Amino acid sequence: MFRTKVFLLLGLMFGFSVSSFGQDLVGVVAKISPSVVGVGTLTPIRGNNIELKGTGFVFGNGTYIATNHHVVGEELSEDMVQHRVVMSGSGKDFDVHIVEVVDFDPLFDLAILKIKDQSVSLPNHFTFADDKFIPIGTKIAFTGFPIGAILGLYPSTHIGIIAAITPDALPANSAKELNPQLMERLRKKFNIYQLDAIAYPGNSGSPLYDQETGRVIGVINKVLAREGREYALSAPTGISYAIPVKHLRNLATRNNITLN
Incomplete structure (x- = not known):
């Protein structure tokens, strides 16, 4: 009997963290x-209700955040005042910062956000790999928020290896994004990282990094599920995917932003 396999863009659900790290990884995390x-x-009219959609990470001068396009691709409500925000810090006392979308690329599922408050600059402790693909078998990790922020902001780290470098099979979030220019680009398939690592909805936008160096090599953006979205939590395949860092670098460069 054949089972249907689908790719899932990582929206918010629940998950758990892997806690068995090597000593080097402890320091990196x-x-x-x-x-x-x-x-x-953030929806002020609903008692400042915050809905966490995914994960992002700081780069550049501390005011820019990288994430997936599908995390911020949904339009804000026209019936009420809403803001796009990022949450920094940890635990129950985290800070909320209103952001704007600087630029995005639906094909590579990437977006760059910028904090609106010019007096705010978040810590940037990331370094970035070059544009070459990292060898298959490299030990990797990624940190994000698979369980959301119901009890506070508690980042979880998951580990694994690069299992393959493979063509992307789901380059667009929805059919409405398929304009002639994008269709032409889709004919030129690009390679992404396939990971032997469990990611969950909510990990969208998590930085994928080398366990030993902490250098960012990609951005987590989807998982392979057996049949449907509900199986991403109850029966994860352990197969996840990430967009190579060179595509984030290209998006940043066209906006005169430099990756460290």
């Missing part, structure tokens, strides 16, 4: 965690 943020929306 401690260093980079303050630069990992939650990405979501």
Whole structure:
């Protein structure tokens, strides 16, 4: 009997963290965690309700955040005042910062946000790999918010290896984004990282980094599920995917932003 397999863009659900790290990774996680943020929306009319949509991470001068396009692709409500926000810090006393979308690329599922308050600059503890693909078998990790912010902002780190470098099979979030220019680009398939690592909805936009160096090599954006979205939590396949960092670098460069 054949089972249907589908790719899922990582929206918010629930998950758990892997806690068995090597000693080097302990230091890396401690260093980079303050630069990992939650990405979501703020609705003041609903008692300042915050809905976490995914994960992002700080880069550049501390005012820019990288995440997935599908995390911020949904339009804000026209019936009520809403803001896009990022959440920084940890625990119950986290800070909320209103952001704007600087630029996005639906094909590579990437977006760059910028904090509106010019007096705010978040810590940037990331360094970035070059544009070459990292070898298959490299030990990797990613940090994000698979369980959301119901009890506070508590980043979780998951580990694994690069299992393959493979063509992307789901380059667009929805059919409405398929304009002639995008269709032409889709004919030129690009490679992404396939990971032997469990990611959950909410990990969208998490930085994928080398366990030993902490250098960012990609951005987590989807998982392979057996049949449907509900199986991403109850029966994860352990197959996840990430967009290579070179595409984030290209998006940043066209906006005169430099990756460290």
